[in-house]
Amino acid sequence: MKKFFAAMLVLFLVTGVLGASAVALVFYWMSRDLPNITRIADFQPPQATVVLARDGSTLGQFFHEKRFPVPLSQISRYIPMSVLAIEDADFYQHDGVSPKGILRAAWTNFRRRAGGPASDKGKTDGGSTITQQIIKQLILTPERTYERKMKEAILAWRVERHLTKDEILTVYLNHIFFGNNAYGVEAAARVYFGKHATNITLAESAVIAGLPQAPSAYNPFRHPDAAKARQMLVLGRMRTLGWISEEEYQQAAAEPLVYWSMNENPVRGAGWYLEEVRRQLIDMFSEANMQRAGIASRLYGEDFVYESGLTVETAMEPEHQDAAERALRRGLEEHARRYGWLGPLEKLNLADKQATAAFAQSQKSFTPYDLAGEAWVKGLVTAVDQKGADVQLGAYKGRIDLKQMSWARVPNLKVAAQNAPAVSDARKVLNPGDLIWVCAAAEKQVTTGPKGKKTESEVPFDPARIQPHAVIPLALRQYPAVQGAVASIETRTGDVVALVGGYQFGESHFNRATQSRRQPGSSFKPIVYSAAIDNGFTAATTLLDAPFAYINPWTGKIWRPENYEVDFQGPMPLRTALVKSRNTCTVRVGEQIGIPAVIQRAKDLGFEPNFPNELSVSLGAVAVSPVNMAQAYTAFANNGIVVNRPRLIISVKDAVGNTLYKQDPDLRQAISPQNAFIMACLLKDVVNYGTGTRAKIEGRFIAGKTGTTNEEHDAWFVGFTPYLATAVYVGFDQLAPLGRLEAGGRTAAPIFNYYRSVIENQYPADDYKAPEGIVFATVEGLYLPFKANEPLYGTAAPQTADQIPAQAAEDIFKQLF
16 A cells, blocks of 8 residues: 555656645545446456367357457466566556656656657656556546546556456456457467467567557568567566576577467368358347347347357368368369350550569569469460460469460350360460469470380479479469359268358358359259159159140240250150159159149258249259258258258357357158168269269269259259268359350269269268168169069059140150151
8 A cells, every 4th residue: 555655646746736745635536436447357358259160170260359368377477577577577566556667657758858869759658557557448548647647546556456466467468459450468479479378488478578569560570670679678678677597588589580370260261161150150149049048248149259259169071171162163163164265364565664563573472382282373474376375473484385275265155165176376365465374284294215215294293393494384274253152961960061152252252052042953853753752653654755835824824844955755764864854754743743742842851942833843943052952962861861950050159168059960851761762772873874974983872963954054963972962053143154065964063073082081982771661673674773562663644645735746746756
């Protein structure tokens, strides 16, 4: 108490406001309307929510202030030492206000006002202790008035009576701003040194301690020299105080400083998954939901998610997410090359020295290693001849041979890429001054064999082999205009292990895997055939592939569905109709069992939309999301058990570890095991012999179905094994054709293959097990599954030519016979 009043006396004397005799009176008068210090005693700062993958690795964070409060026991002992040395060396001796600090500040301010260095004029030194700084930042305003200073001193004394020194220091170390959006020493350690606060060295502690005074000026990423000078000031102060030895000082001063940030989002493509988790969390913790759940908090919605320090465990598997993201990007880039050349990113005038100099400056740091791993970089075309183009890459030169741009035809949606002639003259594609994307191409290698025979081959690009004056072999690339999505769900748990909503997350946060609704085309047909299997049809039932006309009784309009190949093949088994994806067969099945039966089966499998009672539904004329398609197919993979609710978020815990939310696997029996097994067998044939052959993976029992909508607007492939169901969608955001022959089998199925080929080894190579009540028989050369005690051709009325509407008879004789 004596120290406090001594400090108050010093404060009043140096400010010239009051004499010592009035200290007690002023103390009483100033204490009457002071705010409560409970905000410090119950310190609950905004802290970041951490999102984890299923394996416990960090996917990312949500925060308004990037803060991770930690106790003093989890902070390197050097950090408090460094902070106290530079901020408040007498912290453990004073009562909240330091007389020496006030006198030092007063003397410094007096010198500045009396004509100190020009750079110091106008500045003041407040002499605040750490306790006072907390008061100023958490309770009072930062205004510079004597009245506020007096209140600050009184409140600091009160805080010192209520909290221990270690508790006050812990609050300070977790609250203070260190720049680069880092609040608190744990965030600072992660941001500047890529490690946790408990592992920070003496040298690193001195850098961190020097930041709060001017976080921007001492930012080591931008101003490493200023940061080093500040570090030496802190270390020198510690040595003067006797807190470190001369040897420790010298070692810390000589220690190399390596600045780097901890990778808080290490999973490639995790942005799509994180965004969906974020949306779900904000909805989950709405004000109404929190009241119903009895969660007491002054925050809700986004503020609760961003400031409550939640730990969110998700179902995402990093290897799946990375593989799915890479697969989608590869598939969309391949489509972009089939689509044709859309032109350069920009055209520069090579005579404009200012423009070319600006490009050269942007490429100043380029090295061949920037092209490693199939990475793309921007290049400037400097010359073009018939056989290729020269490209400038910083101080290096590259060459695009004609064959590496042979795909770059003028887009023509009526001509399939494989039927279009290759580009024969590079001058029809590129011009000097074009700014383009390029990647490394395979390098030519000449080997000499027996008898001196030389053989030319290609080897993968190796940046280590590129000499300073060598020409780098390049390939022309372009970003795709088309978009797509991948959703992958484990059938036994409902865990959404991968979710990719587009080509590149930074360009758009619209998640096409969950938010987009598009017609699935023929990938909806298994729902129709599943309903048919329970309504008198079997795998051997004869279906008629012939012209079909339907008159809508309400509108009077005639609908004539056509097959993708625009031909008809006559009668065929149901299995073949599905394998070949014959539209007219499917429509006839839908008409025969009734659209209400199809709609009911769709709802059984978890589809969300309201389906109209129209025959076109049988060909997938209802918009659905990719994640919904993957969800429905889990029933075919898992003995008829569908994922009732796909699981992204497994659990949510608050900052102290209390569980706020937990989602267990949510599954239900949607169709019979016999129905599911028959459908799995038929859909395996789609992959092995039908439209989905590009999805086939050797040694794996892949089943699935392609889908293509009218005019090739959208392409789908939905495939599965007993353990995992995956939906792939490709299409433009604004409805437009993908191009001639860009169907599900060509455009979407390869993406499925690229992804699943990487992750299949995580699961057993199991086939689908036949449940009780299943028998096999050979019919018309096909080995097919049937329900026991069921006629091979079923009980449904056979589809024959006499069922064909009269108006289509002429077409039948022309096209069928």
